[in-house]
Amino acid sequence: MNAPTSRSDLARARRIVVKVGSSSLTGADGRLDVAALRDLVSVLATARRAGRQVVLVSSGAIAAGLGPLGLGRPRDLATAQATASVGQGLLVARYTAAFAEHDLTVGQVLLTAGDLIRRQHYANAQRALERLLALGVVPVVNENDTVATDEVRFGDNDRLAALVSHLARADALVLLTDVDGLYDGPPSQPGTRLVPEVTSPADLAAVEVTGRGSDIGTGGMVTKLDAASIATGSGIPVVLTSAPNASRALAGDDVGTWFAVTGRRTSARRLWLAHAAQIRGRLHIDAGAARAVTDGKRSLLAAGVTGLDGEFEAGDAVELVGPDGVVARGLVAYGSAELPAMLGKSSAQLREDGDALPRAVVHRDDLAQVHRRALAR
Ligand SMILES: Nc1ncnc2c1ncn2[C@@H]1O[C@H](COP(=O)(O)OP(=O)(O)O)[C@@H](O)[C@H]1O
Ligand SMILES: N[C@@H](CCC(=O)OP(=O)(O)O)C(=O)O
Secondary structure (H helix, E strand, O other): OOOOOOHHHHHHOOEEEEEEOHHHHEOOOOOEOHHHHHHHHHHHHHHHHOOOEEEEEEOOHHHHHHHHHOOOOOOOHHHHHHHHHHHHHHHHHHHHHHHHOOOOOEEEEEEOHHHHHOHHHHHHHHHHHHHHHHOOOEEEEEEOOOOOOOOOOOOOOHHHHHHHHHHOOOOEEEEEEOOOOOEOOOOOOOOOOEOOEEOOHHHHOOOOOOOOOOOOOOOHHHHHHHHHHHHHOOOOOEEEEEHHHHHHHHOOOOOOEEEOOOOOOOOHHHHHHHHOOOEEEEEEEOHHHHHHHHOOOOOEOHHHEEEEEOOOOOOOEEEEEEOOEEEEEEEOOOOOOOHHHHOOOOHHHHHHOOOOOOOOOEOHHHEEEOOOOOOOO
16 A cells, blocks of 8 residues: 555554554563553454554563563673573463464564664565465564674664564554653653654654653663654654554554654665664765765765774774764775775875775765754654
8 A cells, every 4th residue: 555644544554563662561560461462462453353464563572581580670781681582482472372362373573683784684584574474474573682782783672663664564653652652751741742743853843852761661762763763764654652552543543643754665775774773983074075975876985085983894884974964874895994094085096005996985875865864863
């Protein structure tokens, strides 16, 4: 179908990614709330019976592992990994049992950030998801926390859900959390008001968000706005609301916050680069180079690079900073050790220096423009 252009259109969305956060699946003791999980499953089962396809991105592995291990919220990565390893099996067992009551089968899909950058891994994950959906299965996706490292991990599942929406070519993304929508300030502050829809950056101008989530969640509203920006910028509208509103959100009712589409589907690689890649350094570029990589969508040549910050290797992601700020992100072809000797030099000068075949510092295929954030961070 064409992307839903209004909230009520959401009722027609055939393929939907629903993301539920830890905060919606846990009780006051921070452990898994099985009743909340079953309520959500019942809503999703109704959508399946109506012929809709659902991909569930569910957090909660760490929360589910706390009880059996007798632990509080882990602070270090290794304990979080171990807890997620114990909890993920239990979480999926709960989903399997709950969906089985509705005669539905689930398939576990664990992804790392790396699976969404490497072309082959991406295509592979895409094929698997398509086949699961064709078989009538409900894929239950989570980050593969047990093997994700601090450098290459999402940490929160919001941005993962946005990239999964792209991967699954979803018609819509529904983000379920513990607040009923986006507020113009942290909802704990008295007087803050719900923002019913975001159709342009102006709607976010007066919104204050924090990265602090609930006690159990990760990323707070910041990562949800990032997710909304990724999805809407890629042609997929988003509804953000609380888990108890899931049924009404899927029916296109007036709940939560509606984020309208802001752009068209783009390549997964560019999407990754623009929104999720771990930035290792910065290249400072002159005004001409900034114009070339933005307006002209041309490669960045050494002649336009005036300086650099950070330590990076060839192939790492870096930010390109023009005279007015960040203009793009790209995968750099040279490491930070080689680049200083190349700055400002033309290809002819680089050849004289002994580089027989000088490459672009960032090839245009490896560039993603950074628009003045459609949705502010
Ligand atoms: N402007 C805002 N509007 C709504 N919620 C906000 C805002 N700023 C911060 N938050 C916080 O974000 C929290 C949700 O994020 P998080 O705990 O990471 O949820 P989840 O586990 O669902 O991913 C809310 O409980 C709320 O306190
Ligand atoms: N992958 C982790 C999710 C981490 C997390 O807290 O995510 P979220 O609640 O979506 O902000 C888990 O399953 O515990």
